[in-house]
Amino acid sequence: MHxxxxxxxxxxxxxxxxxxxxxxxxxxxxAERLGEHVALTATALGAGLVVSLALATLxxxxxWFYPLVLGTAGALYVIPSLGAxxxxxxxxxxxxxxxxxxxxxxxxxxxxxNIVTGVQQVPIEVREAAIGMGFxxxxxxxxxxxxxxxxxxxxxxxxxxxTTIGLVTVTSLLGMGGLGYFIRAGIQTTTPNPSPxxxxxxxxxxxxxxxxxxxxxxxxxxxPWARKVRxx
Amino acid sequence: MNVFTQLxxxxxxxxxxxxxxxxxxxxxxxxxxxxxxxSLVLAGLLTVPLALWLAHYRRGAFLASSAVNIGRAIPSFxxxxxFWFLASRWGADTDFWPLLLALVAxxxxxxxxxxxxxxxxxxxxxxxxxxxxxxxxxxIMLRLELPLASPVIVAGxxxxxxxxxxxxAIGAIVNDGGGLGRxxxxxxxxxxxxxxxxxxxxxxxxxxxxxxxxLFSLLTKLATPxxxxxxxxRRSS
Numbered sequence: 001m002h003x004x005x006x007x008x009x010x011x012x013x014x015x016x017x018x019x020x021x022x023x024x025x026x027x028x029x030x031a032e033r034l035g036e037h038v039a040l041t042a043t044a045l046g047a048g049l050v051v052s053l054a055l056a057t058l059x060x061x062x063x064w065f066y067p068l069v070l071g072t073a074g075a076l077y078v079i080p081s082l083g084a085x086x087x088x089x090x091x092x093x094x095x096x097x098x099x100x101x102x103x104x105x106x107x108x109x110x111x112x113x114n115i116v117t118g119v120q121q122v123p124i125e126v127r128e129a130a131i132g133m134g135f136x137x138x139x140x141x142x143x144x145x146x147x148x149x150x151x152x153x154x155x156x157x158x159x160x161x162x163t164t165i166g167l168v169t170v171t172s173l174l175g176m177g178g179l180g181y182f183i184r185a186g187i188q189t190t191t192p193n194p195s196p197x198x199x200x201x202x203x204x205x206x207x208x209x210x211x212x213x214x215x216x217x218x219x220x221x222x223x224p225w226a227r228k229v230r231x232x
Numbered sequence: 233m234n235v236f237t238q239l240x241x242x243x244x245x246x247x248x249x250x251x252x253x254x255x256x257x258x259x260x261x262x263x264x265x266x267x268x269x270x271s272l273v274l275a276g277l278l279t280v281p282l283a284l285w286l287a288h289y290r291r292g293a294f295l296a297s298s299a300v301n302i303g304r305a306i307p308s309f310x311x312x313x314x315f316w317f318l319a320s321r322w323g324a325d326t327d328f329w330p331l332l333l334a335l336v337a338x339x340x341x342x343x344x345x346x347x348x349x350x351x352x353x354x355x356x357x358x359x360x361x362x363x364x365x366x367x368x369x370x371x372i373m374l375r376l377e378l379p380l381a382s383p384v385i386v387a388g389x390x391x392x393x394x395x396x397x398x399x400x401a402i403g404a405i406v407n408d409g410g411g412l413g414r415x416x417x418x419x420x421x422x423x424x425x426x427x428x429x430x431x432x433x434x435x436x437x438x439x440x441x442x443x444x445x446x447l448f449s450l451l452t453k454l455a456t457p458x459x460x461x462x463x464x465x466r467r468s469s
Contacts, residue, residue, distance in 0.1 A: 086434025
């Protein structure tokens, strides 16, 4: 009599916190959502980088433009992700576009600031030497200043990438979400299922770590001089 | 139907401007700010004294440098849902604690890193001078390092608070709280019918976040000790 009233509770808490069975059964869906996560991140970062490069070059040419751009990017950065999605859904529906626009705008502040500081850090002698060799302003920017700013730019890209990968999970509200889909799915079943929640969180963190590592390796390959300077 | 017509209808609904009814925007604003502020204060109490102590003795530098990166990689959305799940499994209250714990956890890294960095970057001559005048170690921490590092600590609190305001809204997915996020999540559940509610909630959340940011930039100015502000002004001129 007494025991039977306790049984339902026990039955539920006896369920293991993580079941490999779930992973095996859903490996296709996991691969698909991982791809979606990467696609959302890459699109947002790519678009953010292109816009940032354009705005940063303008800021470098017209100094008064910089505080204006930085202020706007800062305000966009402050907007809560859910609020941004909410403002876009009535116009773009539950779509890839709605998900990508805020993800992209969040990268602007970090990227623009790092590109501009990176270029400004280029030693004046290097710049003068290049001008003396006959570099046009455009070639100076693309062949001297930006390559030398690369370590700072990539540092910004790493922060932006890791932040974006975490934020993508929120787009599960829009029916996307990449790995965030599993996080949400875990509480949408009649009995909450911890396995998808854990898979979603762990894979999202792992993806962030892997991308961060890849960008770090990319920096070392593309700008080997930076390492030597730091080591000194 | 036009989104703006829907928004107008939604704004005109009963109790929309109530301070005490859950449908009211003011009620939700207070809830939103309350949750954010409470978790910021709790996180501050947990982490600032520890970071101050560690930084004073130059311990745990690795933790300070990696905390923010780890915090960034963990999806806040996942943390809320995980804590909600754990609470429901252990039969605890699922409305208040899971969200609060997730929020506190999110606010820890920026506060910790900034407190640590703020203390470590201080002029060591000031610390030595204080020690020479007979300050004890705890006095140096509380009367010298804490006030001098306060602008950096407040900057960390600002980052943390904005993240909290954004995350409280996401919390509406799992509980009745969630402040202004409630409208957005409820609106999503209604599909195209809910566009007015989604849009209204979105505007409210965005305005709230921008106002908080403005307030914090004011607070940063106030938190800078007078002597420090003078020094910075002289340096930049």
